[in-house]
Amino acid sequence: MYLTREEERIYDGEYGWAKQVCMRILVKLGELFNASRLIPIEAAHVSGVSYKTLGDAPTDFLEALANSGEKTVVEATLNPQSLNSFHLAGRFPESLVKKQLKLCLIFEKMGFKTSYTCTPYYIKKPRKGVHMAWAESSAVVYANSVLEAWTNREGGPSALAAAIIGKTPDCGVHRAENRKPQIVVEVKAKLEKDVDYGALGIFLGKILEDKIPLITGLGKPTLENLKQLGAAMASTGMVNMFHLENAKAETKQKPPEKITVESRNIKETIEELTTTSKLKPDLVFIGCPHCSSKEIREIAEKIGNRKVRADLELWICTSYHVKEKTRYYAQKIEASGAKIITDTCAVVTWTDKLGIKTIMTNSAKTAHYAPTMNKAEVKLASLEECLKTALKE
Ligand code: F3S
Numbered sequence: 001m002y003l004t005r006e007e008e009r010i011y012d013g014e015y016g017w018a019k020q021v022c023m024r025i026l027v028k029l030g031e032l033f034n035a036s037r038l039i040p041i042e043a044a045h046v047s048g049v050s051y052k053t054l055g056d057a058p059t060d061f062l063e064a065l066a067n068s069g070e071k072t073v074v075e076a077t078l079n080p081q082s083l084n085s086f087h088l089a090g091r092f093p094e095s096l097v098k099k100q101l102k103l104c105l106i107f108e109k110m111g112f113k114t115s116y117t118c119t120p121y122y123i124k125k126p127r128k129g130v131h132m133a134w135a136e137s138s139a140v141v142y143a144n145s146v147l148e149a150w151t152n153r154e155g156g157p158s159a160l161a162a163a164i165i166g167k168t169p170d171c172g173v174h175r176a177e178n179r180k181p182q183i184v185v186e187v188k189a190k191l192e193k194d195v196d197y198g199a200l201g202i203f204l205g206k207i208l209e210d211k212i213p214l215i216t217g218l219g220k221p222t223l224e225n226l227k228q229l230g231a232a233m234a235s236t237g238m239v240n241m242f243h244l245e246n247a248k249a250e251t252k253q254k255p256p257e258k259i260t261v262e263s264r265n266i267k268e269t270i271e272e273l274t275t276t277s278k279l280k281p282d283l284v285f286i287g288c289p290h291c292s293s294k295e296i297r298e299i300a301e302k303i304g305n306r307k308v309r310a311d312l313e314l315w316i317c318t319s320y321h322v323k324e325k326t327r328y329y330a331q332k333i334e335a336s337g338a339k340i341i342t343d344t345c346a347v348v349t350w351t352d353k354l355g356i357k358t359i360m361t362n363s364a365k366t367a368h369y370a371p372t373m374n375k376a377e378v379k380l381a382s383l384e385e386c387l388k389t390a391l392k393e
Pocket of ligand 1: 138231287288289290317345346365366
């Protein structure tokens with residue numbers, strides 16, 4: 001892999017051990033994926049911020065990196081952590097809260113924005129064609145497929161290294177030839193709800209592995225539908241982008257391989273992801289990936305003047321940024337007794353420690369992870385059904 005003189009100096013440790021480690025992570029990755037050089041990036045998004053998923057082991061390394069004085073050199077954002085200081089922190093043991101806070105401070109010291117969201121594109125939408133190093137798989141698919149920004153699916157360490165060096169290896173979907181569709185997916189099923197798009201994603205992720213699909217037959221999906229599709233697809237597969245049929249050159253030449261998706265595939269996927277027949281969940285969770293402003297407004301309108309039932313919780317997860325932007329609607333939602341939870345989500349916080357054993361959600365991604373990550377039973381249903389369950393008549 002070709003390195004400039006400056007990059008070589010960093011690699012050899014002339015600028016200190018911290019930069020050297022970051023450069024070595026990037027070069028190792030580049031060599032693994034046959035990159036010929038490093039390219040500059042405009043943004044990095046780091047995962048592994050939640051103490052629940054990260055644990056203790058990497059904290060010492062991160063702390064040493066922060067103490068070395070190195071800082072991010074590009075727009076650098078953070079994935080959700082495990083806590084929301086208003087609704088959740090007081091419900092967990094102090095030891096867990098302290099450990100999470102320590103991690104947050106470490107990232108802040110390195111210059112990361114305290115975004116704590118899996119939808120950084122709602123805070124600052126990346127421009128078309130820019131190169132980035134993002135580590136949240138749902139955001140990666142959304143960036144490549146919907147926003148037309150270019151990012152591989154980074155791991156936490158490589159996104160962190162990229163944030164500090166400001167570069168990433170020129171491989172994978174950073175190269176135009178690797179962004180072409182490799183298989184046609186003809187969707188014959190009629191997708192009506194958010195949950196149907198999520199189920200399609202779970203179904204396709206398992207079949208496609210890392211093949212980029214050209215999806216036909218979707219009609220006019222909303223951006224939120226596509227967010228659900230991509231998040232779910234990245235949960236069960238390694239796909240980091242999809243194409244929709246349109247006028248663009250890449251989608252005109254169709255690859256020869258083709259699969260079709262029928263209504264029964266969607267129905268069966270929703271049934272498979274539903275692991276409980278209990279009528280009353282302990283938690284109804286909306287906002288995986290974190291809600292957009294439009295979703296917050298729609299949820300407020302759907303709730304109207306109704307109140308949340310006393311025997312369950314309703315969480316709406318989003319970023320602090322979106323909550324602030326939609327303050328009027330957020331207040332309306334909270335007047336119902338629902339909790340707008342920023343900075344975290346049901347999957348990356350300790351719901352089991354809150355006595356939550358059953359989760360109802362409209363997110364196929366959450367339904368996929370909750371049985372293992374939350375030790376919870378799951379009911380997957382549309383937003384309307386979730387709200388109907390959570391609210392008094
Ligand atoms: Fe985001 Fe949590 Fe889902 S981090 S994508 S809301 S699992």
